[in-house]
Amino acid sequence: MSPELEQIIDEYLSRMDKALVGMPAGRRDELMSEIHQHIVDAQTAESAPNLASLRTVLDRLGDPEDLAVEAMENEGRTKVRPKRARSSAWNSMSRRSRSLIATAGVLIIAIAVTLGALSLGGTAKSSNGVLVPNLIGESTAKAAAQLQRSGLVLHIVRVPGVENGFEAGLIFSESSGPGRRVPKGSTVVVHVATPRH
Numbered sequence: 001m002s003p004e005l006e007q008i009i010d011e012y013l014s015r016m017d018k019a020l021v022g023m024p025a026g027r028r029d030e031l032m033s034e035i036h037q038h039i040v041d042a043q044t045a046e047s048a049p050n051l052a053s054l055r056t057v058l059d060r061l062g063d064p065e066d067l068a069v070e071a072m073e074n075e076g077r078t079k080v081r082p083k084r085a086r087s088s089a090w091n092s093m094s095r096r097s098r099s100l101i102a103t104a105g106v107l108i109i110a111i112a113v114t115l116g117a118l119s120l121g122g123t124a125k126s127s128n129g130v131l132v133p134n135l136i137g138e139s140t141a142k143a144a145a146q147l148q149r150s151g152l153v154l155h156i157v158r159v160p161g162v163e164n165g166f167e168a169g170l171i172f173s174e175s176s177g178p179g180r181r182v183p184k185g186s187t188v189v190v191h192v193a194t195p196r197h
Helices: 003-019 025-044 051-061 064-074 086-092 095-119 140-150
Strands: 153-160 171-174 187-194
Touching: 003 025, 003 051, 003 064, 025 051, 025 095, 025 171, 051 095, 064 095, 095 153, 095 187, 140 153, 140 187
Parallel strands: 153 187
Antiparallel strands: 171 187
């Protein structure tokens, strides 16, 4: 990836990191890592990553400050939302733009749910955890069977219009991180591509 694109990603993540003040450092680092990985994965899926494709990815994610506020709220750490005249701006957006914003919101909520589920495992030693399998490119049926054998729970988030080289119905993103140890019974959130309607 070009230095120009890396700088844009760094600026986006820096804005989000500043807005996450008050979130515990470990959680903040996990969330930042997941968002960074999502951006990199989306860019890697492009045959020739460029500024336009990066802007599309960042537009889908939404404003980093808004993502941070939503993550903080999902963590139970309230932060006052700035007052904005959103109704007229929202109504003036195209249906596709609103759909992309809603999709980004779903992804953020899924990430927050995953972080919350992982935190409920307490302080179990890593040797007692279960390894999360790599589910990228798998069907949801196969993923469910793998996770059930491992003692983990599957949560599916369907994302309309995501193509990135994956067939509809296949997992294109996994928020828990393959190869990571998590407590038995943890929820693994996966994102599944669905056809654009």
